[in-house]
Amino acid sequence: MDYVIATDSTCDLPKTLLREMQVQSLDMMYFVNDIGYGKDDANQLEFHEFYDAMRNGARTSTSMINEQTAREFLTDLLAQGKDVLYLSFASVLSGTYENFKRVAEELNAANTNKVYVVDSKCASGGEGLFVTLVAEKCKSGLTFDEACKYADEIRDRVIHYFVVDDLKYLARGGRLSKGSAFFGNLLNIKPVLHVDELGRLVPIKKVVGRKKSLVALIDKISERYNKESETIYITHGDCFDDAKFVADAITEKFGLLVKIMPLGFVIGSHSGPGTVALFFTGDSRTEK
Structure with a gap:
């Protein structure tokens, strides 16, 4: 290809898969008790270590x-003599998109090769699925302009659903009031959340009990899956058995294979241990 596809680490795809797809990735920083991590592969916590720290009250x-950082990253990619398609973390969840957009405008004015920045309106494995769909489609020989157009179109058909085990992490991030989190935990209420067409994390349903919340994820496949892509991802916040329960049920009920991946520390910092998230393609993100 005469262009480069790039993204950020909030896509939660393994580095090995990104390399296989020839997608460049830039790490985002996370902090545990005010200590910064994520600048490079050597400066990372272990998966269980991170979520155990959260369980033990660490500030994240x-x-x-x-x-x-965006300028340095894009400048290095442009130095290859190719255009750059950058698939960014949702703009409503981070200022990363706006920073890349400003830098891209600056670089485009000074370079022959161009940078196109897409607001994925996605997070975690949803962003990962979006990146996967774009990378796979581009293998068919899309031009740079066609790739940019496809990315703008497909992002709104990437469906996200999340369930969390402890509401205090959503409250700490301002996505739920502390009072609602306290009484919700007291009553064992587990909300089902989705990412809407703007990229916002929105609660859509309340169920009582962990098992019912996981079943609610499974039910969403029959309600929303449109078979546009057979790729289905699940990410989990150090609760592999729960993620496997959902994946196995989807495979048994619908004959679909599901890839389970760790929930990255950037998203996990805000949703907490016990998060299970499901991602697939549907007709639109509008919740019916």
């Missing part, structure tokens, strides 16, 4: 990719 936060 994240940082968007700043303009300087």
